[in-house]
Amino acid sequence: MLCLPSSLFPAMASATVPNSKLKLLASTALISHRTISGRRSPPAAILAVQLAIHRYPRLVVSRATDDGAGSIGADQVSGIEAFKSSAPGAGYVGLFVRMLGIDNDPLDREQAIIALWKYSQGGKTCIDEIMQFRGCITLTINLLKSESLSTCEAAAGLLRTISSVNPYRDSIAGSGAIEEITGLLSRSFLAAEVKEQTLCTLWNLSVDEKLREKIASTELLPALIKFLDDEEVKVQEAAGGVLANLALSHSNHSIMVEAGVIQKLAEILKSREGSNVTRKEAKSVLLEMAKDEYHRILILEEGLLLVPIIGAAAYKSFRPVSHSWPSLPDGTELERSSSSPSRFGASELLLGLNIKDEGLNMEEAKMNAIVGRTQQQFLARIGAIELENGRKPQLELPPDNQHTLLPWMDGVARLVLILGLDDQSAIARAAQSIADAAINEHMRISFKEAGAVQHLVQLLGHDSDAVRVSVAHALERLAFSNEVCKVIESNGVVDRIVDILKNMNTSKCLVEKTVNILARIFDPSKEMKTDLHYGSVNGSEAVLDVGSRSSEGVTRDKVLDSSVWSRLIEILKTPNPNLQKKAASILEYLAITEPHMLTTTAANIELGLVAVFQQGFFDVTEENIDNEPELSVVQAEEVGSAISAASQLLTKLLDSEPFHSSINSTRLILLLRKVLKSSIPLHAKDWVAACLVKLESSAGFPVNLDNPINMEVTLYGTIPRLLEQIRTSFSTEMQEAAVVELNAVIAKGGVDCTRAVAAQGGIFPLVKMIENASGDALEASLAILYNLSMDSENHVAIVTAGAIPLLRRLVLSEGPQWRHALHLLRTLPT
Structure with a gap:
């Protein structure tokens, strides 16, 4: 490369170079270039212009926003007018653009692209001047194929600055930049500077919603995920920025999930290491994906929990017990190592955080619950529970829509802590998050060990209907675990549910959820399976602990109240297949434990069963027997489940002679035979057929009735x-x-x-x-x-x-x- 002595252009040292003198220097340098013999050297004019531009403040890299997305671009510096007055004119910009042509020497092209890149950093005015020359973008994109890393870096850098201006993004993408960038990033070796400039160009392009789908549909996603592990922090941040923009388009989520984005970003958040910018971008992507229920489950399976941001004011109602000694969620205190607590509770805090090092014979789930609770309560006491990196989160949306992601141990403890606050909105949101998170046995047990069940059962008596609905939803999801279901019952949930069902003003949504909880507690199949484990099927050889059964009886006696089972019978008559199924299941439990109570209301139960069998689609009259409306797949499944549960109930009730003698068997037989011809699933008809066999056998029903087959x-x-x-x-x-x-x-x-x-x-x-x-x-x-x-x-x-x-x-x-x-x-x- 030709090195020019400083004496050749002494005016370069001044703050302002007259344009005429700059042209003279450039002409002199070009003449010098023509007279030099030997190997090819770069035009000195290019070097002169580069040095002149370099004397002025470089572009300040900032983040621009467009429709909520981020980009990297150039803003004009305060002295832009002075810069323009001394910078090369349009003639020189055109010269450099022409020198980008493929018929020029590669070294000339390299110096030309470097000069244009430096010049473009002067701001939008300089970029507009470059973009006046048609073909500049195409020639620049062509240089991305160069074997020279300096050329690739300058070309990518020029595309980066140009793409920071909104109107030029379509031109860059339309010229094939995304495809060339894909090829460039697939190289086995690439300098960090080239990767940074290229990824920042993609970051700018992904601001445009129309271009996000195009970027996501290429082979760039695996490369972006790989660059999240790059040694250079700026490369990591740029890759994360592109992913954050792509996640703003819901249509890209499935492609990103298939590429493994969730697993990688979850790993970054859980590691608690790396750049704060990268971690923020990772959280932004996952929060966008968490808006989809299926993707939220995938995030949860990676060990991250969606937790609502409720604001610092809500935590002011948190009142920790002074000098509280770490205890188990059920209130059992750990053995004290000293006679009195430390003055400021430091020893208690250290014990809570280091419970695993105390050599205690305790389950890991209980230890995690203690550590998580200690951490979250400590953050709440010092007022730093929702601070990130020492700063309060910037909420762009209303607080009700804001969430954060925490590792599951911290997230479980945070949600349980919120349940103990006074803010109704915060409690309802926390309960909803618990319901969303209770997708597997591990999470349900974690919430149980953290003490969530006690809070939720107490909150069923809250004055706010919104709180009670959210709490009931959380208990409903937690009750899918038999172990947690027992804890829910032992905390007195039956009493709360009975009070809710007795209140005729209770909303339909709350009634449905409480009936679902009751159905989980009084599941006849669960009762029979428990008997089987203890060596009895029909109860003749039961060896269950009498004390446990008697304690359950105390909590379940209230369900046998006439107003409760009358309400359940009324639910059978409602046109809601899911509620009918759960009500029939509870009544079947009552038929097993207290059959005489249901016998006294046989007429009402029969009306409820008829309502279930008819479901609004069936008419028992012979004239309309072949005019059944067609059911959709979902309707057929829901109706079939309700009919199956009602058939099981009727089969059990037929064991009672007083019940059998008080019902209209002929009507029920006609209904059941018609149900067998309906479009409900075959597996639901199994129970209908079994019930029909028993009903016909006990009623002596004639065989010559019309049957569905020959x-x-x-x-x-x-x-x-x-x-x-x-x-x-x-x-x-x-x-x-x-x-x-x-x-x-x-x-x-x-x-x-x-x-x-x-x-x-x-x-x-x-x-x-x-x-x-x-x-x-x-x-x-x-x-x-x-x-x-x-x-x-x-x-x-x-x-x-x-x-x-x-x-x-x-x-x-x-x-x-x-x-x-x-x-x-x-x-x-x-």
């Missing part, structure tokens, strides 16, 4: 053929197909088909299928045997075939069909 062909053709296939076929697939088909026939044919199966010796091969089948075939075998068990004459054959040990094994294995096996087991003598 009875003669079915009884003497189809059923014998299917049973023979189950007995003799050497193909497991054919046997399983025959069982599934036989189940479908029985579901349509009712009691006559069931009797035909028993009469032709079908019980023994069906019991054998339980041992060997799986999936749908196993479920079909259990359904057929359950229908057969509705007739007590078949019990001996089922037991003799060896069904009892097989059913016990299925229940204890907790496979997909354990509930079906349990219900069948309950009907058999043991």
